[in-house]
Amino acid sequence: MATTATTARTYADALTAKDFATVAGMFAEDVVWHQPGAHRFAGTYRGQAEVNGHLGALMGASQGSFELAVVAEPMVNGDLAAMQVEFGARRDGATMSMGGVDVVRVDGDRIAEVWLYSADQQAEDEFWGAPVAG
Numbered sequence: 001m002a003t004t005a006t007t008a009r010t011y012a013d014a015l016t017a018k019d020f021a022t023v024a025g026m027f028a029e030d031v032v033w034h035q036p037g038a039h040r041f042a043g044t045y046r047g048q049a050e051v052n053g054h055l056g057a058l059m060g061a062s063q064g065s066f067e068l069a070v071v072a073e074p075m076v077n078g079d080l081a082a083m084q085v086e087f088g089a090r091r092d093g094a095t096m097s098m099g100g101v102d103v104v105r106v107d108g109d110r111i112a113e114v115w116l117y118s119a120d121q122q123a124e125d126e127f128w129g130a131p132v133a134g
Helices: 004-016 020-026 048-061 121-128
Strands: 027-035 043-046 067-070 075-077 080-091 094-107 110-118
Touching: 004 020, 004 067, 004 075, 004 080, 004 094, 004 110, 020 027, 020 048, 027 048, 043 048, 080 121, 094 121, 110 121
Parallel strands: 027 110
Antiparallel strands: 027 043, 067 080, 075 080, 080 094, 094 110
16 A cells, blocks of 8 residues: 555656646545635535546646646655645736645545645636636
8 A cells, every 4th residue: 555655746746747647546536625715716626527627627727738846745744745836827818826735635545635725825816717606
């Protein structure tokens, strides 16, 4: 069985490489993704289909320009790993670039839960646009 550190490192490497097939394959069937903010992509996504659809929507909205790099080794505490990240994207003439922290909960060799933190949530909200009324 993989350790939390090994699973987090594999996940981080796949994100940095934009290897979304590997990323998608690492999610537990009942994964929960917590996207912060007050923008159209903010919210909680549950299950592989919703989470993978969410990631696809981010890539689509940024015309494939979204990039994320894990800039330090994951820090592990039991089944949790925190990763310092730098991320950015371009969309409709706007750009976003900032730091953040991604926290994952690992169950076995799968990512069971993800929490994201942005260094400038207001700037990220403005970049992605207002929530869709519904």
